[in-house]
Amino acid sequence: MKIRLIVIGKTSESYLREGIKNYAGRLSHYTDFSMIELDEIKGSKKISMDDYRKKEAVKLIPQLSAERIILLDEKGKKYTSFGFAKKINKAMIQGVRSMDFVVGGPFGFDSSVREIAHESLSLSDMTFSHQMIRLFFAEQLYRAMTIIKGESYHHA
Amino acid sequence: MKIRLIVIGKTSESYLREGIKNYAGRLSHYTDFSMIELDEIKGSKKISMDDYRKKEAVKLIPQLSAERIILLDEKGKKYTSFGFAKKINKAMIQGVRSMDFVVGGPFGFDSSVREIAHESLSLSDMTFSHQMIRLFFAEQLYRAMTIIKGESYHHA
Numbered sequence: 001m002k003i004r005l006i007v008i009g010k011t012s013e014s015y016l017r018e019g020i021k022n023y024a025g026r027l028s029h030y031t032d033f034s035m036i037e038l039d040e041i042k043g044s045k046k047i048s049m050d051d052y053r054k055k056e057a058v059k060l061i062p063q064l065s066a067e068r069i070i071l072l073d074e075k076g077k078k079y080t081s082f083g084f085a086k087k088i089n090k091a092m093i094q095g096v097r098s099m100d101f102v103v104g105g106p107f108g109f110d111s112s113v114r115e116i117a118h119e120s121l122s123l124s125d126m127t128f129s130h131q132m133i134r135l136f137f138a139e140q141l142y143r144a145m146t147i148i149k150g151e152s153y154h155h156a
Numbered sequence: 157m158k159i160r161l162i163v164i165g166k167t168s169e170s171y172l173r174e175g176i177k178n179y180a181g182r183l184s185h186y187t188d189f190s191m192i193e194l195d196e197i198k199g200s201k202k203i204s205m206d207d208y209r210k211k212e213a214v215k216l217i218p219q220l221s222a223e224r225i226i227l228l229d230e231k232g233k234k235y236t237s238f239g240f241a242k243k244i245n246k247a248m249i250q251g252v253r254s255m256d257f258v259v260g261g262p263f264g265f266d267s268s269v270r271e272i273a274h275e276s277l278s279l280s281d282m283t284f285s286h287q288m289i290r291l292f293f294a295e296q297l298y299r300a301m302t303i304i305k306g307e308s309y310h311h312a
Binding site for chain 1: 169170171172174175178234235236237239240279280281282283284285288291292295296299
């Protein structure tokens, strides 16, 4: 299965890039994983939140091509690591060929993005920077793969 | 206020060390923050979970000296970032001089540690490695400080 993490803006901190690279490397043994970094929204400090979300939608929507499109969003459904693994495993068993996980900007998603998404998922009640969430997601996806395979990382 | 994050074992990955250092540096403008890395439990692969927890307790308990001792634990209470900031702010206003946040090992805490703790807090329904949770916590504590001060990081 092809799994993409689609984000807005380059990963600015080198330690985050290194951590994500670490998990992407580990993930490559289990699935076809990649992170797609779209360009930042230009002039974002001068526009309203609504306009920001709309500009972001224009950038995001043409990229979202997977059979399952899942938004990472504070308001989304919460899973345990086991629940998340179960979800990924179910999609694999159903023969889903591709999943896109999408991290929005700081103001949440435009309704047009919500409409084409199949689901929203929340990693925590807490808010994390849209930069750091990339590392957290990569770790959870890797953890899910090891749970699916019955490997020992989950208690590491 | 003195805030300590007490963990078992050195931070093994350089990217996590770098990320934590980054947030610890930022936190120094707001509070007296430090991370205390206690020695690993030796021979941990050969002992039962129960024995592991007991050995961990023996190491942890003498270190826990703050006025508020809070365990980071999957079964703990969940907060939003705002709720967590409110909690820290309240302690500051009440004149609490020190808080210890404690990350246990992979098997949860021994009952003796639970007994001396004032509270348990969960950062997510998902399980993160006890290494990554350090970065996770440092970011949330920094976020809490910026929320308390009304600064703009929270939407960054």
